Amino acid sequence: MKVVVLLKQTPDTAELPKVSAAEVQSGAINATMVINPWDEFAAEEAILLEDRFGAETLAISLGAASAVDALKHALAMGIGAAILVDNRGVQDGDLWTVAAILAAAVKAQGAVDIVLAGKQSVDDNSGVTFVGVATELGYQLLTNVVKIVEIADGKVIAERLVEGGQETVECRLPAVISVSKEINDPRYPSFMGIRKANKAQIPTVTPQELGLTLGQPQTQWTNIRKPEVRQTQIQIIEGATVQEKATKLVDLLLAEKVI
C-alpha cells in the first residue's frame, strides 16, 4: 500500500497578524515558515498507516525552495520519502492549478492507494485543494475524517464529522482523505529523525516536468487589504460586589438588544 501526504509550508500562526497586504501581493512573506499545522495531522496519520498496514509513505509539497524544511519536518517525524514541486509562476488563489500540479505529482508515483491532506492551510484558508486533487485523479474523496477504522479488500472504512453529527463511511480505494484535528496527536520529531531528515536528498520537480503548462487562472485575488481595525473602547464594569457588577452588565447587554 502506498500513501502520499500533501504538505504545505505556511507562516507560523503567531506571526499571521503581522503579515501585510504588500507581502501577500508580492508573495514574499516575511515570517517564520513552518509546516502548516493542519498538515501535521495528515503526516502523523500516514505514519500510523505505515505502522498498521505496512504502508509506504511519501510527502509531496508544492512550494518555494525553502519548503524543503516542511518536508524535512515530515521526514523527521517518520515519513519515508519526500518530493518538492517548484511553485514558481503559480498565483495565490489559483486553486485549479495548485490541484492539477499536485494531482500530476501523485500520478507520477504510480499506483497510490491513499492521499492524505490537512483540513486547510492557515494562509489561503481555502480547504479545497484536496477536493481538486481527488477530482483530477478521479479518486474517491472523504473529507473531515476523524478516524480511519479499517483498510481491507480495496476499501477504507472511516468516520467523518459533518454538521450536527458523525458518519461512518465505507469507500473504495484509491481515495483522497482530508483529516481533522481529532484524528491523532502528531509526534515531535526525534533526534535521530532530525539527523536522518537533514541528510535526506529531496528531489525537486517542476510543473513542466510533470507535463503541465501553467495557463490563465480561473480567479485572482484583487484589492488585497488588512481588515479594518475596529476601535473598541472597553468599559470595565465597576461595583462593590460581584452581584452589583453582574446586574450592571446584564442591564447593559439587555440595552444592546443582543439577547
Add this chain to the structure above:
Amino acid sequence: MSLLVWIEQTNNQPIASCWEVLGKGRQLATDLGTTLTALVIGAETTAIVQTAQSYGVDQVLVATDPALAQYRLRAYSTILKQAIEHSGSTVVLTSATTRGRELSAAVAYALRAGLAPDASDLRIDAGRLVAVRAVYSGNILTDVTFNTDIQVASVRPRSFAMPTASAATGTVQALDVTIDEAALGEKVIATQTTDSGEVNLTDAHIIVSGGRGVANDPAKGFALVADLATTLGAAMGASRAAVDAGYIPYKHQVGQTGKTVRADLYIAVGISGAIQHLAGMGGSKLIVAINKDREAPIFGRAHYGIIGDLFEVLPALTAEFKKRLG
C-alpha cells in the same frame, strides 16, 4: 441564465445557513438580471421545497430518490452539474458547511469554473460575481474576481441576514435522476447525531467561551460556562489552551486552528486572548471579557469587561440573567 443556490439538508431537515445564502442570492440575481433557482436534493424534499418557495425563488429544481437520503459526493455533484446545465446557471452558491464547501469545490473543479471558498461577502460587478474572502486566518481580506463564465462560491454561515419569508413563488420542477449505485464508490454505513440540543458554534448568535482561567477546577469551570450558555441559548466555545489541556473537546475550539465565529454577542470567560483566538472571534459584534487579570489582551478587544474570579462572577451573572429573562 440563472443564479443557483443549493439547499442542503441532513435527516430531511434544511441547514439554516442555506436560507441566508438564498436570501442574498435573490438580491444578486436581481443585480445580474437573472432568475433565482434553488436546488433541493434528498429522499424527502416536499417540506424543504415549500420553504424555498417562500424566499422569492423563480424556480426550484428537485432531485428526490431514496438513494439520495444521505449526501454522497458523486451522486450529489452529478445532480448539481445537471441542475447548473438545466437552469443555465452562471453563478452557483452553497453554504460553506463541510458538505457545501466540498460539493461546490468538486463541481467547480470538474467544470473548470472559478471558485471562491468560504466567502464572507458577495456582490455583482460588471455582470460577474465578486467574492470577499478572509485569508491568512482572518488577518488579510481579498476580493476574488472570476475569469470564467461559471462562478462558484461557498458562503460562510452568518455572513448574511436570514431572509423574511413571504408568499410562495416560483415553479417546481423534478430533475430526472438516475443513480448508479456501483459508480458512487461509497456508502454511509452508520450515522450518529451528536450534540442534540447543543447550538452549533458557527451558526450561533451568542457564544460563551471558557479558557485556562478554569484551571483550578476545570470541570466546575466549564459547568458554569455551560450554565450561562444554556441560560442564554448560546453555543459553548473554548480557547485552544483549554482544549489542549483536555478540559473540553476540540469541537468547541474557537481560533485559527479551530472555528471562526461571528456572534452577535461573544462572552470570553477566563480567556487571556492569544492572537490566534482573537482572529477566530474578532468578527463578533459585541465582546464581553471576564478575567482576573486586568492586563489580559482580551480586554484590548472587548467592549465590556468584568475583572474578577470567574467562579464567583459566572454564578452571579447566570442568576441575574435567569431572573431578568424569566
